Amino acid sequence: MDDLERELRALATWLDTPEVPDVTARVRSRLAAPAHRRRRWRYWLAAVLAALLVALLPPGRAAIADAVAGLLRFSGIVIDTTSAPMPPTGVPSPLPAQRPAAFHEAQRHLRFPIRVPAELGDPEQVLVADPDGTGAYRVVTLLYRGGALRLDAFDGHLEPVFQKQVSGPGVEWVQVHGDFAVWIGGPHELSYVDRTGTVRVATARLAAATLIWEDAGVSYRLEGDLTRDEAIGIAESLD
Known part of the structure; x- marks a missing residue:
């Protein structure tokens, strides 16, 4: 035990x-x-x-x-607190087959609805990534504030999609609409986990404060220069 x-x-x-x-x-x-x-x-x-x-x-x-310390898997994201994170070096690669798409085009190639936070409005850019054999994309990203604020969405029933490496204080349970969520209050290393379960080290980057939650079977991660309360407010404004 x-x-x-x-x-x-x-x-x-x-x-x-x-x-x-x-x-x-x-x-x-x-x-x-x-x-x-x-x-x-x-x-x-x-x-x-x-x-x-x-x-x-x-x-x-x-x-x-x-x-x-240990590991926590929450809404398709693995949070690893077993050691101090090392800031990624070099230029991180984009997610697999990532490309920009018009909002309605992106929706046609996803198996879940794209929901936009009312507090942010229409995104400045939409990205889709990691299509399967049928052309359905695994991840959609909505970008705001010149890309400094991003909302990733993906099917919450999938195997892990992202892995975060964090240490020390700053990881806590919070609530979004009464359901449990995870808040990471500071910078942390973020990598992509592909469909085979392999961590794509080349995608590693230093991510900003992040809120993770799940709603209607879809997982979300909101990342940017936000306070915890600001992030929760945005999450609760999803249309």
Whole structure:
């Protein structure tokens, strides 16, 4: 159980839980919810379990577990806190087969609807990337503020699509429309994970603060020079 103990302790360090509310009714309602909503709720249940186990660990075993961070997969994104990130060197390559597309053209080649945040309005540019054998693209990106602010969207049922390397404080659970999301408050290394599960090192770049959430089976990552509250406001304005 040592590995599980370490992973749960690492997850618990991201939680800010000054009070433990009675969530019985909410848990029961989630268990009766559609599958994609139950999947999101599992992350919250794992976090609560982590907090409880950490509180019950003997001091000696807790000291050992404190030395190791871990991995979290959330909405198709792997967040790795096992070591300090190294800033990418050189010029990162674009995502596989990435190209610009008109909004309506991009929509025709995606298996999920493109939703635009009302707080941002129409994007300045739309990019699509990584088509499958039928020509359906895996990722769509909406760019704003000259490309400094970006919203990536992809099917939340897919295997991991992005991998982030982060360290220290700045990774925390938040909520978007009452569902759980992850906020990474500072720069971190970001790489693309292709359809075979291989991390594309050539795509690695230093990403800005990021909010990750899932809605209606679609995963989103909003990245840019934003505060946590600004990012959540944008996420909750998706049309």
